[in-house]
Amino acid sequence: xxxxxxTTTAIAALGVAGLASGCLSAGNExxxxxxxxxxxAGKSTISVxxxxxxxxxxGFKADLSKFAExxxxxxxxxxxxxxxxxxxxxxQGGNPPDVGLFPQPGLMCDLAKQGELIPYDxxxxxxxxxxxxxxxxxxxxxxxxxxxxxxxxxxxxxVLWTDAPAFAAAGYTAPTTLDELLTLTDTIKADGTxxxxxxxxxxxxxxxxITDWIEDLVLRFAGAENYDKxxxxxxxxxxxxxxxxxxxxxxxxxxxxxxxxxxxxxVATNFQTGGNAMFExxxxxxxxxxxxxxxxxxxxxxxxxxxxxxxxxxxxFPAKTVGDNAVLIGGDIAAAFNNxxxxxxxxxxxxxxxxxxxxQKAGGFSPHTTAxxxxxxxxxxxxxxxxxxxxxTAARFDGSDLMPAKVxxxxxxxxxxxxxxxxxxxxxxxxxxxDSYPTS
Amino acid sequence: xxxxxxxxxxxxxxxxxxxIIIFWILNKLAESLKGKWEDRVKPxxxxxxxxxxxxxxxxxxxxxxxxxxxxxxDSTAYVGFQNYIDLFTDDGFLSVLYNNVLWIVVVxxxxxxxxxxxxVLADRLRPPxxxxxKTFIFLPMAISMVGAATIWRTIYDYQPEGAPQxxxxxxxxxxxxxAPVFWYGESTLHFNxxxxxxxxxxxxxxxxxVLLSSAIKSVPEDTVEAGRIDGxxxxxxxxxxxxxxxxxxxxxxxxxxxxGVMKVFDVVYVTTNGAYNTDVISRRFYDELYTQGNNGYxxxxxxxxxxxxxxxxxxxxxxxxxxxxxx
Numbered sequence: 216x217x218x219x220x221x222t223t224t225a226i227a228a229l230g231v232a233g234l235a236s237g238c239l240s241a242g243n244e245x246x247x248x249x250x251x252x253x254x255x256a257g258k259s260t261i262s263v264x265x266x267x268x269x270x271x272x273x274g275f276k277a278d279l280s281k282f283a284e285x286x287x288x289x290x291x292x293x294x295x296x297x298x299x300x301x302x303x304x305x306x307q308g309g310n311p312p313d314v315g316l317f318p319q320p321g322l323m324c325d326l327a328k329q330g331e332l333i334p335y336d337x338x339x340x341x342x343x344x345x346x347x348x349x350x351x352x353x354x355x356x357x358x359x360x361x362x363x364x365x366x367x368x369x370x371x372x373x374v375l376w377t378d379a380p381a382f383a384a385a386g387y388t389a390p391t392t393l394d395e396l397l398t399l400t401d402t403i404k405a406d407g408t409x410x411x412x413x414x415x416x417x418x419x420x421x422x423x424x425i426t427d428w429i430e431d432l433v434l435r436f437a438g439a440e441n442y443d444k445x446x447x448x449x450x451x452x453x454x455x456x457x458x459x460x461x462x463x464x465x466x467x468x469x470x471x472x473x474x475x476x477x478x479x480x481x482v483a484t485n486f487q488t489g490g491n492a493m494f495e496x497x498x499x500x501x502x503x504x505x506x507x508x509x510x511x512x513x514x515x516x517x518x519x520x521x522x523x524x525x526x527x528x529x530x531x532f533p534a535k536t537v538g539d540n541a542v543l544i545g546g547d548i549a550a551a552f553n554n555x556x557x558x559x560x561x562x563x564x565x566x567x568x569x570x571x572x573x574x575q576k577a578g579g580f581s582p583h584t585t586a587x588x589x590x591x592x593x594x595x596x597x598x599x600x601x602x603x604x605x606x607x608t609a610a611r612f613d614g615s616d617l618m619p620a621k622v623x624x625x626x627x628x629x630x631x632x633x634x635x636x637x638x639x640x641x642x643x644x645x646x647x648x649x650d651s652y653p654t655s
Numbered sequence: 656x657x658x659x660x661x662x663x664x665x666x667x668x669x670x671x672x673x674x675i676i677i678f679w680i681l682n683k684l685a686e687s688l689k690g691k692w693e694d695r696v697k698p699x700x701x702x703x704x705x706x707x708x709x710x711x712x713x714x715x716x717x718x719x720x721x722x723x724x725x726x727x728x729d730s731t732a733y734v735g736f737q738n739y740i741d742l743f744t745d746d747g748f749l750s751v752l753y754n755n756v757l758w759i760v761v762v763x764x765x766x767x768x769x770x771x772x773x774x775v776l777a778d779r780l781r782p783p784x785x786x787x788x789k790t791f792i793f794l795p796m797a798i799s800m801v802g803a804a805t806i807w808r809t810i811y812d813y814q815p816e817g818a819p820q821x822x823x824x825x826x827x828x829x830x831x832x833x834a835p836v837f838w839y840g841e842s843t844l845h846f847n848x849x850x851x852x853x854x855x856x857x858x859x860x861x862x863x864x865v866l867l868s869s870a871i872k873s874v875p876e877d878t879v880e881a882g883r884i885d886g887x888x889x890x891x892x893x894x895x896x897x898x899x900x901x902x903x904x905x906x907x908x909x910x911x912x913x914x915g916v917m918k919v920f921d922v923v924y925v926t927t928n929g930a931y932n933t934d935v936i937s938r939r940f941y942d943e944l945y946t947q948g949n950n951g952y953x954x955x956x957x958x959x960x961x962x963x964x965x966x967x968x969x970x971x972x973x974x975x976x977x978x979x980x981x982x
């Protein structure tokens with residue numbers, strides 16, 4: 216009796232083992248076919264992996280499908296729910312996609328350093344450089360000086376949202392400098408209302424909206440060149456160039472009565488809906504800083520989105536001194552995992568100015584200044600494109616995306632959360648972020 | 656897609672069929688041996704492949720993890736004990752360990768006590784009432800941890816003061832004109848960790864209740880009766896007659912929950928992602944491997960976890976053997 220049971224168990228175990236090994240060998244076959252095609256023969260199916268949200272995905276797919284159809288290439292779209300984790304797993308498992316749309320240049324450069332990515336050729340870079348918003352090429356350039364990624368679409372982060380009718384009714388005017396912004400904050404508070412909604416809760420990624428704040432401020436206080444040095448870790452957060460940005464944010468975030476719900480509620484309020492109190496009667500706050508994506512479903516209330524042009528008044532995040540139009544951008548940048556002819560063709564199309572028609576109709580800004588602004592779905596976005604993005608004297612990519620993942624997706628998110636929730640002071644926060652930079 | 660399905664079918668047929676053929680051949684080989692040797696070799700012919708599978712899928716990865724725990728973050732050079740030294744001198748990691756200890760102390764014990772309480776009380780109800788109450792308490796077992804955390808959001812949720820409170824606790828506070836509390840951020844005395852533990856306990860009590868309830872029902876009636884005749888009160892009967900007889904089940908439940916708690920990850924990951932001093936060892940491991948990309952720290956953490964769990968496993972196996980022997 217016991218013997219028979221043991222036998223059954225053994226057979227079952229072997230069956231499981233057989234199954235598992237079957238799956239493994241199937242995976243290897245895929246990897247092999249990738250390898251053999253890398254000679255440049257031109258595969259018929261190109262897999263494109265991305266972590267786009269429901270607002271940008273359809274436009275991206277429509278544009279690329281149209282191109283692929285004309286070229287006779289089949290595109291296999293792979294949507295990653297959690298990009299960082301899934302792309303790492305795929306690469307480690309020897310089964311990367313052909314083209315990947317990185318929301319984070321930091322991780323892209325990590326992979327480029329490991330030799331997983333193919334850089335753009337000089338001619339393509341030169342062509343794109345003519346039309347791209349200044350600063351975009353640099354964002355996709357890794358430590359070895361090669362350009363590994365160029366964006367498909369951009370979002371603009373340097374936007375200050377207001378409820379236009381309420382803002383005007385209260386008699387407030389758009390601030391043109393950071394000093395005026397502080398004055399306005401004080402004025403709103405003096406009127407007995409709360410000036411700011413600040414929201415940084417994002418589930419497991421809580422804290423990243425704070426990085427946008429700091430980046431925009433660093434870009435303004437320290438200038439574009441120092442911004443680049445800050446991103447690479449050459450300038451510490453606790454340096455005389457960078458620290459003023461943090462201190463400015465501290466003034467607003469910790470200012471008594473400046474933030475709706477108080478400082479501690481910043482980390483508990485969702486980044487998508489955290490500004491919706493602006494549209495309440497009476498307004499819960501008057502100012503909300505967030506990238507353009509917030510004017511989509513899931514962000515502002517549906518009634519506001521339906522009538523964006525009259526209900527909202529987006530202002531450029533003010534400059535340090537007038538005329539110094541620095542803009543902070545975000546976006547998904549395309550990189551190739553092999554040098555198959557069609558892989559590169561698809562990647563180069565995604566980065567080119569020919570791409571983006573459907574994307575623009577869905578509200579995604581083209582990174583090329585030649586883009587037809589009138590394609591954008593409403594006047595609000597058209598204004599942001601022509602007045603903020605394409606007028607920028609210096610555009611810089613989201614710094615946390617450019618930093619080593621350890622910082623940009625790690626301490627730069629988590630340390631400010633500790634700071635805002637009262638676990639540590641600014642000094643400790645800056646020290647912890649600075650210390651987390653890889654030493655090599 | 657079709658090809659993938661076909662592949663899967665072939666893998667299943669090939670895998671199981673292949674396994675049967677291999678065993679048949681091995682068996683024949685063993686039978687071809689003479690006399691004593693057939694009996695000596697045969698068990699290994701059958702156990703061998705399973706042992707090999709365990710070696711490849713369990714022991715080999717464990718050894719490699721141990722090896723990586725002494726290497727740098729890219730696993731390209733050895734760093735000796737540096738990973739362990741770094742971890743044990745990092746205040747953050749020590750507080751992670753402390754949190755895990757709290758989970759270990761609180762969750763298994765509470766799960767057993769609550770499960771036992773429910774089992775005893777439900778046992779006194781009439782059958783329909785017993786069934787209904789047990790079903791309700793068992794229900795959360797069927798919910799994934801992420802789902803459970805989402806459900807508990809309706810209780811712990813926070814909105815800034817002045818906005819309608821969507822979380823139950825804060826709604827109660829608002830009713831008494833108190834300011835809302837950001838529960839997940841209340842790290843005084845690790846109160847927020849306790850709130851997360853409640854979520855896990857909520858899902859585990861059903862499991863504990865079912866096992867303990869069946870154990871209580873199998874306590875022979877005559878032992879209880881004998882106690883009554885000797886004049887023992889209800890409390891005495893429970894602690895001196897019922898509990899000793901269900902003790903093996905209590906231990907089994909306790910250890911199963913204990914091992915689950917040592918590996919706890921999902922509750923913390925989806926609620927706070929380790930912020931506000933609620934981090935636990937598995938989430939920290941995930942963070943080191945996937946966010947920080949540090950194979951060395953990640954492996955070292957896993958080795959520490961492995962070392963911590965091993966005594967529990969050894970105890971469990973001994974306990975299991977003792978029970979088997981008693982049967």
